[in-house]
Amino acid sequence: MNKARHNPLNSAAAHGALILYTLIALFPVFVIIINSFKTRKAIFAEPLTPPVGDAFSLIGYQTVMKQGDFFLYFQNSFIVTVVSLFFILLFGAMAAFALSEYRFRGNTLMGLYLALGIMIPIRIGTVAILELMVQTGLINTLLALILVYTAQGLPLAVFILSEFMRQVSDDLKNAGRIDGMSEYAIFFKLVLPLVRPAMATVAVFNMIPIWNDLWFPLILAPGESTKTLTLGSQVFIGQFVTDWNAVLSALSLAILPVLVLYVIFSRQLIRGITSGAVK
Protein backbone atom coordinates (compact mmCIF):
# COMPACT_ATOMS: atom_id res chain seq x y z
CA MET A 1 0.00 0.00 0.00
CA ASN A 2 2.64 2.41 1.15
CA LYS A 3 5.01 1.27 -1.57
CA ALA A 4 2.37 1.73 -4.23
CA ARG A 5 1.64 5.22 -3.04
CA HIS A 6 5.26 6.26 -3.41
CA ASN A 7 5.78 4.65 -6.78
CA PRO A 8 6.32 7.64 -9.13
CA LEU A 9 4.80 5.79 -12.09
CA ASN A 10 1.55 5.04 -10.25
CA SER A 11 1.48 8.54 -8.91
CA ALA A 12 1.92 9.99 -12.39
CA ALA A 13 -0.82 7.77 -13.78
CA ALA A 14 -3.21 8.80 -11.02
CA HIS A 15 -2.44 12.46 -11.58
CA GLY A 16 -2.75 12.03 -15.31
CA ALA A 17 -6.23 10.54 -14.95
CA LEU A 18 -7.30 13.29 -12.59
CA ILE A 19 -5.93 16.03 -14.81
CA LEU A 20 -7.69 14.53 -17.81
CA TYR A 21 -10.96 14.43 -15.91
CA THR A 22 -10.49 18.01 -14.78
CA LEU A 23 -9.94 19.11 -18.37
CA ILE A 24 -13.03 17.30 -19.58
CA ALA A 25 -15.13 18.77 -16.77
CA LEU A 26 -13.85 22.30 -17.25
CA PHE A 27 -13.88 22.32 -21.04
CA PRO A 28 -17.50 23.50 -21.52
CA VAL A 29 -16.97 26.24 -18.96
CA PHE A 30 -13.83 27.28 -20.75
CA VAL A 31 -15.64 27.40 -24.10
CA ILE A 32 -18.46 29.47 -22.64
CA ILE A 33 -16.06 31.99 -21.15
CA ILE A 34 -13.82 32.48 -24.19
CA ASN A 35 -16.76 32.76 -26.54
CA SER A 36 -18.48 35.30 -24.34
CA PHE A 37 -15.69 37.71 -25.28
CA LYS A 38 -16.03 37.18 -29.05
CA THR A 39 -18.07 38.60 -31.90
CA ARG A 40 -21.02 36.59 -33.11
CA LYS A 41 -19.20 35.77 -36.32
CA ALA A 42 -16.13 34.53 -34.48
CA ILE A 43 -18.22 32.35 -32.16
CA PHE A 44 -19.59 30.40 -35.09
CA ALA A 45 -16.47 30.48 -37.30
CA GLU A 46 -13.87 29.41 -34.73
CA PRO A 47 -15.48 28.50 -31.42
CA LEU A 48 -12.27 27.11 -29.90
CA THR A 49 -9.86 30.01 -30.51
CA PRO A 50 -9.14 32.53 -27.76
CA PRO A 51 -10.72 35.98 -28.06
CA VAL A 52 -7.84 37.95 -29.59
CA GLY A 53 -7.54 40.53 -32.34
CA ASP A 54 -10.59 41.03 -34.50
CA ALA A 55 -12.55 38.32 -32.78
CA PHE A 56 -12.51 40.17 -29.42
CA SER A 57 -15.71 41.95 -28.53
CA LEU A 58 -17.60 42.96 -25.44
CA ILE A 59 -20.89 43.23 -27.28
CA GLY A 60 -22.40 40.36 -25.31
CA TYR A 61 -21.69 41.98 -21.97
CA GLN A 62 -22.94 45.33 -23.22
CA THR A 63 -26.22 43.75 -24.28
CA VAL A 64 -26.56 42.02 -20.95
CA MET A 65 -25.95 45.25 -19.05
CA LYS A 66 -28.43 47.20 -21.19
CA GLN A 67 -31.14 44.61 -21.33
CA GLY A 68 -33.26 44.29 -18.24
CA ASP A 69 -31.95 44.76 -14.75
CA PHE A 70 -29.24 42.18 -14.50
CA PHE A 71 -27.90 43.26 -11.16
CA LEU A 72 -31.36 42.83 -9.72
CA TYR A 73 -31.55 39.31 -11.18
CA PHE A 74 -28.20 38.57 -9.64
CA GLN A 75 -29.35 39.84 -6.32
CA ASN A 76 -32.56 37.79 -6.50
CA SER A 77 -30.72 34.60 -7.33
CA PHE A 78 -28.24 35.26 -4.59
CA ILE A 79 -30.87 35.96 -1.96
CA VAL A 80 -32.92 32.91 -2.91
CA THR A 81 -29.92 30.59 -2.90
CA VAL A 82 -28.32 31.82 0.31
CA VAL A 83 -31.53 32.08 2.32
CA SER A 84 -32.75 28.67 1.12
CA LEU A 85 -29.42 27.10 2.01
CA PHE A 86 -29.54 28.73 5.42
CA PHE A 87 -32.97 27.32 6.16
CA ILE A 88 -32.14 23.89 4.74
CA LEU A 89 -29.06 23.64 6.92
CA LEU A 90 -30.72 25.07 10.03
CA PHE A 91 -33.93 23.04 9.94
CA GLY A 92 -32.28 19.98 8.43
CA ALA A 93 -29.63 19.90 11.15
CA MET A 94 -32.18 20.46 13.90
CA ALA A 95 -34.42 17.65 12.65
CA ALA A 96 -31.39 15.41 12.22
CA PHE A 97 -30.27 16.17 15.78
CA ALA A 98 -33.67 15.31 17.19
CA LEU A 99 -33.81 12.08 15.21
CA SER A 100 -30.32 10.97 16.15
CA GLU A 101 -30.21 12.16 19.75
CA TYR A 102 -33.61 11.62 21.34
CA ARG A 103 -35.54 8.43 21.82
CA PHE A 104 -39.22 8.99 21.26
CA ARG A 105 -42.13 7.00 19.98
CA GLY A 106 -42.20 6.93 16.19
CA ASN A 107 -38.59 8.06 15.82
CA THR A 108 -37.79 5.63 13.00
CA LEU A 109 -41.10 6.29 11.31
CA MET A 110 -40.47 10.02 11.43
CA GLY A 111 -37.02 9.50 9.94
CA LEU A 112 -38.47 7.48 7.10
CA TYR A 113 -41.18 10.04 6.50
CA LEU A 114 -38.64 12.83 6.29
CA ALA A 115 -36.44 10.78 3.97
CA LEU A 116 -39.35 9.95 1.69
CA GLY A 117 -38.97 13.32 -0.02
CA ILE A 118 -35.67 12.18 -1.52
CA MET A 119 -37.56 9.76 -3.75
CA ILE A 120 -40.43 12.02 -4.79
CA PRO A 121 -39.53 14.93 -7.07
CA ILE A 122 -41.07 18.13 -5.78
CA ARG A 123 -42.00 19.19 -9.31
CA ILE A 124 -44.78 16.61 -9.33
CA GLY A 125 -46.56 18.89 -6.90
CA THR A 126 -46.11 22.02 -9.00
CA VAL A 127 -49.80 22.59 -9.64
CA ALA A 128 -50.69 22.24 -5.97
CA ILE A 129 -47.78 24.47 -5.00
CA LEU A 130 -48.89 27.09 -7.51
CA GLU A 131 -52.46 27.03 -6.16
CA LEU A 132 -51.12 27.31 -2.63
CA MET A 133 -48.92 30.26 -3.52
CA VAL A 134 -51.78 32.01 -5.33
CA GLN A 135 -54.08 31.56 -2.37
CA THR A 136 -51.50 32.78 0.12
CA GLY A 137 -50.61 35.70 -2.13
CA LEU A 138 -46.96 34.68 -2.40
CA ILE A 139 -46.84 34.67 -6.19
CA ASN A 140 -44.07 36.87 -7.51
CA THR A 141 -42.21 36.98 -4.22
CA LEU A 142 -38.79 35.58 -3.47
CA LEU A 143 -40.29 34.01 -0.35
CA ALA A 144 -42.27 31.60 -2.53
CA LEU A 145 -39.05 30.33 -4.09
CA ILE A 146 -37.25 30.15 -0.77
CA LEU A 147 -40.05 28.08 0.77
CA VAL A 148 -40.14 25.66 -2.14
CA TYR A 149 -36.37 25.21 -2.27
CA THR A 150 -36.17 24.72 1.48
CA ALA A 151 -38.80 21.99 1.26
CA GLN A 152 -36.99 20.46 -1.67
CA GLY A 153 -33.62 20.37 0.10
CA LEU A 154 -34.72 19.21 3.55
CA PRO A 155 -35.15 15.45 2.97
CA LEU A 156 -31.61 14.85 1.78
CA ALA A 157 -30.21 17.22 4.39
CA VAL A 158 -31.99 15.40 7.24
CA PHE A 159 -30.91 12.04 5.87
CA ILE A 160 -27.22 12.90 5.51
CA LEU A 161 -26.91 14.98 8.66
CA SER A 162 -28.64 12.48 10.93
CA GLU A 163 -26.19 9.79 9.81
CA PHE A 164 -23.29 12.07 10.66
CA MET A 165 -24.76 13.18 13.95
CA ARG A 166 -25.10 9.60 15.10
CA GLN A 167 -21.33 9.42 14.91
CA VAL A 168 -20.78 12.29 17.31
CA SER A 169 -19.72 10.74 20.60
CA ASP A 170 -22.45 10.48 23.23
CA ASP A 171 -19.87 11.08 25.91
CA LEU A 172 -19.09 14.45 24.40
CA LYS A 173 -22.73 15.52 24.52
CA ASN A 174 -23.04 14.19 28.04
CA ALA A 175 -19.92 16.06 29.08
CA GLY A 176 -21.62 19.18 27.76
CA ARG A 177 -24.75 18.40 29.77
CA ILE A 178 -22.72 17.94 32.93
CA ASP A 179 -20.91 21.20 32.23
CA GLY A 180 -24.28 22.91 32.18
CA MET A 181 -24.92 23.39 28.48
CA SER A 182 -28.54 23.53 27.34
CA GLU A 183 -29.67 21.22 24.54
CA TYR A 184 -29.54 24.18 22.15
CA ALA A 185 -26.00 24.97 23.23
CA ILE A 186 -25.00 21.34 22.72
CA PHE A 187 -26.51 21.45 19.25
CA PHE A 188 -24.99 24.74 18.16
CA LYS A 189 -21.67 24.69 19.97
CA LEU A 190 -20.70 21.01 20.07
CA VAL A 191 -22.50 19.05 17.39
CA LEU A 192 -22.68 21.55 14.53
CA PRO A 193 -18.95 22.28 14.45
CA LEU A 194 -18.26 18.55 14.40
CA VAL A 195 -20.56 17.83 11.46
CA ARG A 196 -19.32 20.81 9.46
CA PRO A 197 -17.99 18.65 6.61
CA ALA A 198 -21.42 17.08 6.24
CA MET A 199 -23.04 20.52 6.33
CA ALA A 200 -20.72 21.68 3.55
CA THR A 201 -21.61 18.62 1.50
CA VAL A 202 -25.31 19.26 1.92
CA ALA A 203 -24.81 22.93 1.05
CA VAL A 204 -22.94 22.13 -2.16
CA PHE A 205 -25.48 19.50 -3.17
CA ASN A 206 -28.32 21.95 -2.77
CA MET A 207 -26.69 25.13 -3.96
CA ILE A 208 -26.16 24.29 -7.64
CA PRO A 209 -29.70 23.04 -8.43
CA ILE A 210 -31.23 26.03 -6.67
CA TRP A 211 -29.01 28.50 -8.46
CA ASN A 212 -29.63 26.90 -11.85
CA ASP A 213 -33.34 26.25 -11.45
CA LEU A 214 -35.59 27.64 -14.17
CA TRP A 215 -38.82 25.78 -13.39
CA PHE A 216 -40.00 27.38 -10.19
CA PRO A 217 -38.88 30.95 -10.97
CA LEU A 218 -40.76 30.68 -14.25
CA ILE A 219 -43.93 29.45 -12.57
CA LEU A 220 -43.91 31.13 -9.17
CA ALA A 221 -41.99 34.35 -9.66
CA PRO A 222 -41.83 35.46 -13.31
CA GLY A 223 -42.35 39.15 -12.47
CA GLU A 224 -39.63 41.61 -13.48
CA SER A 225 -38.72 42.46 -9.88
CA THR A 226 -38.35 38.82 -8.78
CA LYS A 227 -36.68 37.27 -11.83
CA THR A 228 -33.67 35.11 -11.06
CA LEU A 229 -30.56 35.08 -13.19
CA THR A 230 -31.43 31.87 -14.99
CA LEU A 231 -34.87 33.16 -15.86
CA GLY A 232 -33.48 36.56 -16.81
CA SER A 233 -31.03 35.01 -19.27
CA GLN A 234 -33.90 33.40 -21.12
CA VAL A 235 -34.83 36.69 -22.80
CA PHE A 236 -31.85 36.23 -25.10
CA ILE A 237 -32.98 32.81 -26.24
CA GLY A 238 -35.71 33.31 -28.75
CA GLN A 239 -37.74 30.84 -30.73
CA PHE A 240 -36.13 31.96 -34.00
CA VAL A 241 -33.11 34.04 -33.08
CA THR A 242 -30.82 33.56 -30.16
CA ASP A 243 -28.43 36.27 -29.07
CA TRP A 244 -25.51 33.95 -28.33
CA ASN A 245 -23.17 36.74 -27.28
CA ALA A 246 -25.57 37.81 -24.59
CA VAL A 247 -26.42 34.26 -23.50
CA LEU A 248 -22.76 33.32 -23.12
CA SER A 249 -21.97 36.54 -21.29
CA ALA A 250 -24.87 36.08 -18.93
CA LEU A 251 -23.82 32.50 -18.24
CA SER A 252 -20.23 33.55 -17.63
CA LEU A 253 -21.41 36.10 -15.12
CA ALA A 254 -23.71 33.57 -13.51
CA ILE A 255 -20.82 31.21 -12.83
CA LEU A 256 -18.98 33.75 -10.67
CA PRO A 257 -21.13 33.98 -7.53
CA VAL A 258 -21.73 30.26 -7.37
CA LEU A 259 -17.99 29.75 -7.70
CA VAL A 260 -17.40 32.05 -4.73
CA LEU A 261 -19.97 30.18 -2.64
CA TYR A 262 -18.42 26.88 -3.62
CA VAL A 263 -14.97 28.04 -2.57
CA ILE A 264 -16.33 29.11 0.81
CA PHE A 265 -18.05 25.76 1.43
CA SER A 266 -15.27 23.61 0.10
CA ARG A 267 -12.84 25.32 2.42
CA GLN A 268 -15.09 24.40 5.31
CA LEU A 269 -15.19 20.93 3.91
CA ILE A 270 -11.43 20.54 3.91
CA ARG A 271 -11.05 22.14 7.32
CA GLY A 272 -13.72 19.86 8.68
CA ILE A 273 -12.10 16.78 7.27
CA THR A 274 -8.67 17.58 8.62
CA SER A 275 -9.91 18.44 12.11
CA GLY A 276 -11.96 15.27 12.17
CA ALA A 277 -9.18 13.04 10.90
CA VAL A 278 -6.92 13.64 13.86
CA LYS A 279 -9.30 12.56 16.55
Next chain:
Amino acid sequence: MAEVAIRGVRKSYGGHEVVHGVDIEIADGQFLVLVGPSGCGKSTLLRMVAGLEAISGGTISIGEKVVNNLPPAERDIAMVFQNYALYPHKTVAANMGFALKMARMDKTEIEARVKKAAAILGLEPYLDRFPRALSGGQRQRVAMGRAIVREPKVFLFDEPLSNLDAKLRVQMRSEIRELHQRLGTTTIYVTHDQIEAMTMADKIVVMRDGHIAQVGAPLDLYDRPANVFVAGFIGSPAMNLLKGRLAREGDDWRVDVGAGPLPLGAMEGLEEGREVIYGIRPEHLIRSGQGIPARVAVVEPTGSETHLVARLGAEGAGGQEVIAVFRERHAFKPGEEVRLMPEPAHVHLFDAASGERI
Protein backbone atom coordinates in the same frame (compact mmCIF):
# COMPACT_ATOMS: atom_id res chain seq x y z
CA MET B 1 -17.69 16.99 49.67
CA ALA B 2 -20.58 14.81 50.53
CA GLU B 3 -21.88 11.35 51.10
CA VAL B 4 -23.97 9.71 48.42
CA ALA B 5 -26.93 7.47 49.14
CA ILE B 6 -28.48 5.24 46.51
CA ARG B 7 -31.71 3.75 47.83
CA GLY B 8 -33.80 1.15 46.05
CA VAL B 9 -32.81 2.51 42.66
CA ARG B 10 -34.34 0.87 39.61
CA LYS B 11 -33.97 1.47 35.92
CA SER B 12 -36.13 0.10 33.18
CA TYR B 13 -36.20 0.72 29.45
CA GLY B 14 -39.73 0.23 28.24
CA GLY B 15 -40.90 -2.79 30.21
CA HIS B 16 -37.43 -4.23 30.57
CA GLU B 17 -35.79 -3.68 33.95
CA VAL B 18 -31.98 -3.56 33.92
CA VAL B 19 -31.24 -2.34 37.46
CA HIS B 20 -33.34 -4.06 40.11
CA GLY B 21 -33.45 -1.99 43.26
CA VAL B 22 -29.89 -1.21 44.29
CA ASP B 23 -28.91 0.18 47.71
CA ILE B 24 -25.46 1.67 48.21
CA GLU B 25 -24.24 4.08 50.88
CA ILE B 26 -21.06 5.96 50.08
CA ALA B 27 -19.37 7.76 52.95
CA ASP B 28 -17.89 11.23 52.59
CA GLY B 29 -14.49 11.01 50.92
CA GLN B 30 -14.81 7.35 50.10
CA PHE B 31 -13.49 5.82 46.87
CA LEU B 32 -16.18 3.44 45.72
CA VAL B 33 -15.66 1.15 42.75
CA LEU B 34 -18.56 -0.38 40.86
CA VAL B 35 -17.30 -3.48 39.14
CA GLY B 36 -18.91 -6.23 37.12
CA PRO B 37 -19.03 -7.79 33.68
CA SER B 38 -20.36 -5.70 30.80
CA GLY B 39 -24.12 -5.34 30.84
CA CYS B 40 -24.40 -5.69 34.61
CA GLY B 41 -25.88 -2.20 35.01
CA LYS B 42 -22.89 -0.47 36.59
CA SER B 43 -22.58 2.24 33.95
CA THR B 44 -26.33 2.78 33.94
CA LEU B 45 -26.21 3.27 37.70
CA LEU B 46 -23.39 5.78 37.37
CA ARG B 47 -25.27 7.66 34.66
CA MET B 48 -28.28 7.84 36.93
CA VAL B 49 -26.13 9.39 39.64
CA ALA B 50 -24.83 11.84 37.03
CA GLY B 51 -28.33 12.69 35.87
CA LEU B 52 -27.80 11.48 32.32
CA GLU B 53 -30.43 8.76 32.71
CA ALA B 54 -33.81 9.17 34.35
CA ILE B 55 -34.34 7.16 37.53
CA SER B 56 -37.25 4.71 37.21
CA GLY B 57 -37.59 4.06 40.94
CA GLY B 58 -35.92 4.79 44.27
CA THR B 59 -33.91 7.84 45.25
CA ILE B 60 -30.38 9.10 44.86
CA SER B 61 -29.16 11.76 47.22
CA ILE B 62 -25.92 13.69 47.22
CA GLY B 63 -25.21 15.31 50.55
CA GLU B 64 -28.59 15.68 52.17
CA LYS B 65 -30.35 16.52 48.95
CA VAL B 66 -32.37 14.12 46.80
CA VAL B 67 -31.19 14.80 43.26
CA ASN B 68 -33.62 12.62 41.28
CA ASN B 69 -35.10 15.55 39.40
CA LEU B 70 -32.09 17.85 39.16
CA PRO B 71 -30.34 18.31 35.80
CA PRO B 72 -26.70 17.11 35.72
CA ALA B 73 -25.24 20.60 35.98
CA GLU B 74 -27.03 21.27 39.27
CA ARG B 75 -25.98 18.07 41.02
CA ASP B 76 -22.52 19.37 41.85
CA ILE B 77 -20.77 16.42 40.27
CA ALA B 78 -18.03 16.05 37.70
CA MET B 79 -17.61 13.12 35.37
CA VAL B 80 -14.67 11.64 33.50
CA PHE B 81 -15.61 9.61 30.44
CA GLN B 82 -14.06 6.59 28.81
CA ASN B 83 -13.16 8.33 25.58
CA TYR B 84 -12.23 11.56 27.39
CA ALA B 85 -14.98 13.58 25.68
CA LEU B 86 -12.84 16.70 25.37
CA TYR B 87 -14.25 19.51 23.27
CA PRO B 88 -12.16 19.12 20.11
CA HIS B 89 -12.39 22.77 19.09
CA LYS B 90 -11.30 24.20 22.45
CA THR B 91 -7.82 24.45 23.92
CA VAL B 92 -6.85 22.50 27.02
CA ALA B 93 -7.35 25.58 29.19
CA ALA B 94 -10.73 26.32 27.62
CA ASN B 95 -11.77 22.71 28.04
CA MET B 96 -10.91 22.77 31.71
CA GLY B 97 -12.51 26.12 32.36
CA PHE B 98 -15.64 25.57 30.32
CA ALA B 99 -17.95 24.37 33.08
CA LEU B 100 -16.96 27.36 35.19
CA LYS B 101 -17.57 29.68 32.28
CA MET B 102 -21.03 28.16 31.85
CA ALA B 103 -21.61 28.81 35.55
CA ARG B 104 -20.68 32.48 34.91
CA MET B 105 -17.74 32.45 37.23
CA ASP B 106 -15.34 35.36 37.38
CA LYS B 107 -12.61 35.15 34.71
CA THR B 108 -9.67 35.56 37.05
CA GLU B 109 -11.09 32.90 39.34
CA ILE B 110 -11.45 30.52 36.41
CA GLU B 111 -7.88 31.16 35.39
CA ALA B 112 -6.63 30.57 38.90
CA ARG B 113 -8.51 27.30 39.23
CA VAL B 114 -7.37 26.04 35.83
CA LYS B 115 -3.78 26.90 36.72
CA LYS B 116 -4.05 25.10 40.02
CA ALA B 117 -5.50 21.98 38.45
CA ALA B 118 -2.92 22.07 35.66
CA ALA B 119 -0.18 22.22 38.25
CA ILE B 120 -1.59 19.22 40.10
CA LEU B 121 -1.78 17.19 36.88
CA GLY B 122 1.43 18.43 35.27
CA LEU B 123 -0.46 19.99 32.36
CA GLU B 124 1.02 23.50 32.48
CA PRO B 125 3.01 23.22 29.22
CA TYR B 126 -0.07 22.08 27.29
CA LEU B 127 -2.68 24.66 28.28
CA ASP B 128 -2.73 26.33 24.85
CA ARG B 129 -2.81 23.11 22.85
CA PHE B 130 -5.83 21.47 21.31
CA PRO B 131 -6.84 17.97 22.42
CA ARG B 132 -5.82 16.51 19.07
CA ALA B 133 -2.21 17.45 19.80
CA LEU B 134 -2.11 15.46 23.05
CA SER B 135 -1.36 11.81 23.78
CA GLY B 136 -3.93 9.49 25.32
CA GLY B 137 -2.59 9.86 28.83
CA GLN B 138 -2.47 13.64 28.55
CA ARG B 139 -6.04 13.74 27.27
CA GLN B 140 -7.11 11.64 30.21
CA ARG B 141 -5.38 14.09 32.50
CA VAL B 142 -7.18 17.00 30.86
CA ALA B 143 -10.46 15.19 31.37
CA MET B 144 -9.57 14.82 35.03
CA GLY B 145 -8.52 18.46 35.17
CA ARG B 146 -11.91 19.44 33.82
CA ALA B 147 -13.45 17.55 36.72
CA ILE B 148 -11.09 18.95 39.34
CA VAL B 149 -11.59 22.64 38.52
CA ARG B 150 -15.26 22.39 39.37
CA GLU B 151 -14.41 21.36 42.93
CA PRO B 152 -17.47 19.13 42.91
CA LYS B 153 -18.99 17.16 45.75
CA VAL B 154 -18.58 13.90 43.85
CA PHE B 155 -16.30 12.63 41.10
CA LEU B 156 -17.73 10.09 38.71
CA PHE B 157 -15.40 7.99 36.57
CA ASP B 158 -16.81 5.86 33.75
CA GLU B 159 -14.14 3.31 32.79
CA PRO B 160 -11.60 6.09 32.33
CA LEU B 161 -8.61 3.86 31.71
CA SER B 162 -10.06 1.41 29.17
CA ASN B 163 -8.66 3.30 26.20
CA LEU B 164 -5.10 3.45 27.47
CA ASP B 165 -2.36 0.92 26.90
CA ALA B 166 -1.41 -1.45 29.71
CA LYS B 167 1.58 0.45 31.05
CA LEU B 168 -0.12 3.84 31.03
CA ARG B 169 -3.15 2.29 32.69
CA VAL B 170 -1.09 1.19 35.67
CA GLN B 171 0.48 4.62 35.93
CA MET B 172 -2.82 6.50 35.67
CA ARG B 173 -4.32 4.13 38.20
CA SER B 174 -1.95 5.27 40.87
CA GLU B 175 -2.26 8.88 39.72
CA ILE B 176 -6.01 8.81 40.19
CA ARG B 177 -5.59 7.14 43.56
CA GLU B 178 -3.03 9.76 44.60
CA LEU B 179 -5.31 12.54 43.42
CA HIS B 180 -8.09 11.13 45.53
CA GLN B 181 -5.89 11.01 48.60
CA ARG B 182 -4.91 14.61 47.98
CA LEU B 183 -8.37 16.04 47.33
CA GLY B 184 -10.42 13.65 49.45
CA THR B 185 -13.46 14.02 47.22
CA THR B 186 -16.11 11.31 47.29
CA THR B 187 -15.59 9.21 44.18
CA ILE B 188 -17.61 6.64 42.27
CA TYR B 189 -15.54 4.72 39.78
CA VAL B 190 -16.93 2.25 37.26
CA THR B 191 -14.75 -0.44 35.74
CA HIS B 192 -14.97 -3.99 34.44
CA ASP B 193 -11.39 -4.64 35.46
CA GLN B 194 -11.25 -6.36 38.85
CA ILE B 195 -7.57 -5.46 39.29
CA GLU B 196 -8.44 -1.77 38.96
CA ALA B 197 -11.20 -2.32 41.48
CA MET B 198 -8.96 -4.13 43.94
CA THR B 199 -6.10 -1.67 43.74
CA MET B 200 -8.06 1.58 43.86
CA ALA B 201 -11.14 1.07 45.97
CA ASP B 202 -11.93 1.77 49.60
CA LYS B 203 -15.09 -0.15 48.99
CA ILE B 204 -16.10 -2.36 46.08
CA VAL B 205 -19.59 -3.05 44.84
CA VAL B 206 -19.68 -6.12 42.63
CA MET B 207 -22.69 -6.06 40.34
CA ARG B 208 -24.26 -8.76 38.28
CA ASP B 209 -27.38 -8.59 36.10
CA GLY B 210 -28.63 -5.42 37.74
CA HIS B 211 -28.24 -6.77 41.29
CA ILE B 212 -25.52 -6.23 43.84
CA ALA B 213 -23.57 -9.46 44.25
CA GLN B 214 -21.49 -8.23 47.18
CA VAL B 215 -20.30 -5.03 48.85
CA GLY B 216 -17.13 -4.78 50.88
CA ALA B 217 -13.53 -3.72 51.22
CA PRO B 218 -11.28 -5.18 48.50
CA LEU B 219 -9.55 -7.71 50.72
CA ASP B 220 -12.79 -8.77 52.39
CA LEU B 221 -14.17 -9.62 48.98
CA TYR B 222 -11.02 -11.52 48.19
CA ASP B 223 -10.92 -13.39 51.49
CA ARG B 224 -14.62 -14.04 51.98
CA PRO B 225 -16.53 -13.93 48.70
CA ALA B 226 -20.25 -14.15 49.41
CA ASN B 227 -21.06 -16.28 46.40
CA VAL B 228 -19.57 -18.18 43.50
CA PHE B 229 -19.88 -15.21 41.17
CA VAL B 230 -17.76 -12.91 43.32
CA ALA B 231 -15.35 -15.75 44.05
CA GLY B 232 -14.77 -16.28 40.35
CA PHE B 233 -14.76 -12.57 39.45
CA ILE B 234 -12.30 -11.20 41.99
CA GLY B 235 -8.73 -12.45 41.78
CA SER B 236 -6.41 -13.29 38.93
CA PRO B 237 -5.88 -16.06 38.02
CA ALA B 238 -9.43 -16.84 39.08
CA MET B 239 -10.32 -19.04 42.02
CA ASN B 240 -10.65 -22.77 41.29
CA LEU B 241 -14.30 -23.72 41.63
CA LEU B 242 -14.69 -27.48 41.78
CA LYS B 243 -18.04 -29.27 41.78
CA GLY B 244 -18.28 -31.95 44.40
CA ARG B 245 -20.28 -33.73 47.10
CA LEU B 246 -19.88 -33.53 50.86
CA ALA B 247 -18.64 -36.69 52.56
CA ARG B 248 -17.77 -37.54 56.14
CA GLU B 249 -14.63 -39.26 57.40
CA GLY B 250 -14.96 -39.73 61.12
CA ASP B 251 -15.14 -36.20 62.58
CA ASP B 252 -13.70 -34.57 59.45
CA TRP B 253 -15.60 -33.37 56.41
CA ARG B 254 -14.33 -33.98 52.94
CA VAL B 255 -15.50 -32.90 49.50
CA ASP B 256 -15.35 -35.55 46.83
CA VAL B 257 -14.59 -33.86 43.52
CA GLY B 258 -14.30 -37.04 41.46
CA ALA B 259 -10.53 -37.40 41.57
CA GLY B 260 -10.38 -37.83 45.32
CA PRO B 261 -11.49 -36.26 48.58
CA LEU B 262 -10.40 -32.69 49.33
CA PRO B 263 -10.07 -31.56 52.94
CA LEU B 264 -12.26 -28.95 54.66
CA GLY B 265 -11.52 -26.94 57.74
CA ALA B 266 -13.64 -27.28 60.84
CA MET B 267 -17.23 -26.75 59.74
CA GLU B 268 -20.63 -27.05 61.27
CA GLY B 269 -24.17 -27.55 60.04
CA LEU B 270 -23.32 -29.66 57.04
CA GLU B 271 -25.21 -32.67 55.81
CA GLU B 272 -23.67 -35.58 53.98
CA GLY B 273 -24.19 -35.92 50.26
CA ARG B 274 -24.96 -32.24 49.67
CA GLU B 275 -23.89 -30.86 46.29
CA VAL B 276 -21.35 -28.11 46.84
CA ILE B 277 -18.78 -26.01 45.03
CA TYR B 278 -15.34 -26.19 46.50
CA GLY B 279 -13.41 -22.97 46.02
CA ILE B 280 -9.68 -22.70 46.45
CA ARG B 281 -7.46 -19.89 45.21
CA PRO B 282 -4.53 -20.89 42.98
CA GLU B 283 -1.96 -19.71 45.53
CA HIS B 284 -3.52 -21.95 48.21
CA LEU B 285 -2.84 -25.15 46.32
CA ILE B 286 0.48 -26.61 47.40
CA ARG B 287 2.50 -29.56 46.22
CA SER B 288 2.29 -32.36 48.72
CA GLY B 289 2.69 -36.13 48.73
CA GLN B 290 -0.73 -36.49 50.34
CA GLY B 291 -2.43 -34.34 47.71
CA ILE B 292 -4.69 -35.62 44.99
CA PRO B 293 -3.12 -36.50 41.69
CA ALA B 294 -3.37 -34.22 38.68
CA ARG B 295 -1.87 -34.11 35.20
CA VAL B 296 0.02 -31.03 34.04
CA ALA B 297 -1.69 -29.49 31.01
CA VAL B 298 -0.05 -26.08 30.52
CA VAL B 299 2.75 -24.28 32.33
CA GLU B 300 2.83 -20.46 32.20
CA PRO B 301 5.95 -18.93 33.70
CA THR B 302 5.44 -15.20 34.35
CA GLY B 303 8.83 -14.64 35.90
CA SER B 304 7.77 -13.85 39.41
CA GLU B 305 5.37 -16.79 39.57
CA THR B 306 4.65 -19.98 37.72
CA HIS B 307 1.05 -20.70 36.74
CA LEU B 308 0.23 -24.35 36.41
CA VAL B 309 -2.91 -25.54 34.65
CA ALA B 310 -3.62 -29.18 35.51
CA ARG B 311 -6.43 -31.70 35.21
CA LEU B 312 -7.45 -33.61 38.33
CA GLY B 313 -7.34 -37.40 38.33
CA ALA B 314 -5.45 -39.94 36.32
CA GLU B 315 -4.50 -39.43 32.69
CA GLY B 316 -7.44 -39.43 30.31
CA ALA B 317 -9.91 -39.34 33.22
CA GLY B 318 -11.19 -35.95 32.03
CA GLY B 319 -11.16 -34.49 35.53
CA GLN B 320 -11.88 -30.86 36.44
CA GLU B 321 -9.28 -28.26 35.58
CA VAL B 322 -7.39 -26.43 38.31
CA ILE B 323 -4.89 -23.60 38.29
CA ALA B 324 -2.12 -23.43 40.84
CA VAL B 325 0.34 -20.58 41.34
CA PHE B 326 3.80 -21.17 42.73
CA ARG B 327 6.22 -18.50 43.86
CA GLU B 328 9.17 -20.84 43.44
CA ARG B 329 10.22 -22.17 40.04
CA HIS B 330 9.36 -25.75 39.19
CA ALA B 331 10.29 -27.57 36.02
CA PHE B 332 6.88 -29.04 35.12
CA LYS B 333 6.41 -30.99 31.93
CA PRO B 334 3.07 -31.41 30.21
CA GLY B 335 1.56 -34.81 31.01
CA GLU B 336 3.57 -35.19 34.18
CA GLU B 337 1.76 -36.12 37.39
CA VAL B 338 1.73 -33.64 40.28
CA ARG B 339 0.04 -34.02 43.64
CA LEU B 340 -1.81 -30.91 44.76
CA MET B 341 -3.10 -30.23 48.23
CA PRO B 342 -5.43 -27.37 49.22
CA GLU B 343 -4.72 -25.54 52.45
CA PRO B 344 -7.86 -26.33 54.46
CA ALA B 345 -7.86 -22.92 56.18
CA HIS B 346 -8.34 -21.15 52.83
CA VAL B 347 -11.14 -23.23 51.42
CA HIS B 348 -14.37 -21.49 50.36
CA LEU B 349 -17.45 -23.65 50.29
CA PHE B 350 -20.54 -22.70 48.26
CA ASP B 351 -23.90 -24.30 47.81
CA ALA B 352 -24.07 -25.78 44.31
CA ALA B 353 -27.70 -24.84 43.74
CA SER B 354 -27.80 -21.25 45.00
CA GLY B 355 -24.13 -20.38 44.61
CA GLU B 356 -24.18 -18.78 48.07
CA ARG B 357 -21.40 -19.21 50.58
CA ILE B 358 -21.92 -21.92 53.20
